[in-house]
Amino acid sequence: MQEPFFEPWVGENYPSQAPKILVLGESHYGKPEWYTPAFTQYVVKDWALCQKGSSPFFTKIAKILLGKPYEWISLEEEHKLWNRVAFYNYVQQFVGDGPRMRPTPEMWAEAEEALDYVIAQLTPDIVIVTGKELGYHVGTFEKKYTGPAKFCYWTHPSARAFKKEDAVKAFDEAKNNYAK
Template sequence: MWNKVKVHPWVGKFYESTELLPNKTLVLGESNYATEENFDSNLVIACIKEHIGENSDDNFSRFATKIRRVILGRETKVSARNFWENAAFYNFIQYRVGELSKQRPTQKMWDDSAQAFEELINTIKPERILVLGQENWTNLLSHINHTKINDFMSKFIIGDNEVIAGFIVHPSAGGGYFTYKEYGPIAKHVVLGSKAFCVQM
């Protein structure tokens, strides 16, 4: 199925026909962190499976829980399994960056991952993309044909696909940069808002 994509996306079983979300939604993370022996094409899929199962990694589960809550609300009753079975997740960088998040991707990693992202969009055809992280967003805009909607949102034009995308501060950001109060409304607007409303905003 994949030619350029090296680390396969998680695609929930209800992604194509979701009734939980109003649009086919891709959550776009930035980088893959793992030991050399644990890094393979199924890394992202395994992380989500563990998160919605019983043997979850605490760090990833905290991160994934923040994503669900920033979109659906901090007090949401929607379970992790229900949310992720209705969404897709993918990390833009298609390489192992290191074992710790303080290690940063090189410019070559950004450049060499762009074609894989285009392949992903042309294959799973999301209608909305929530991008995690300012640096992720900035690098993405430098590689993807797009039309600016506002400071937080753009319309991506990839092949025959026109996709509404927007970003929030990365949920793992320290120092109090990520807050539900500030970024919850943006995430909800990107993922849950109507196409017309987003374009007019």
């Protein structure tokens, strides 16, 4: 198994959670000087744990995982949530220097082994996959996967097609399958 370049964010309370949840994003973008194994930790700290409030991507995820998809949540609630989950981006290279850039076929292909490594290390019970194209690639991985984690597929929370009710339904189904 290949270790990832970008180390996953692992909330300080993640190991004691039941179920343990790994949120899987697609990719990072940024300037070459930002390219460091700790980049995912910076992203979560700057975008999910920011004192001004997190980005809509992180907030939508937090609301659904907290069971409050249509409610306002406090920064404290959001911070507690992100300290109970893990977050990892599938693609292990910057896809470019700004949003809306897409991974190359090579980037997608190279990422599967690192995901296998991260899942083996973190032993999540539920993996939330955020994005349709990411879901396609993770679905291919899941067909070969023999572990106990349940995969939960969402449209990307920043996409226009994202529907909270669909994400809630998928997450509820994953939790129910975990409980069995």
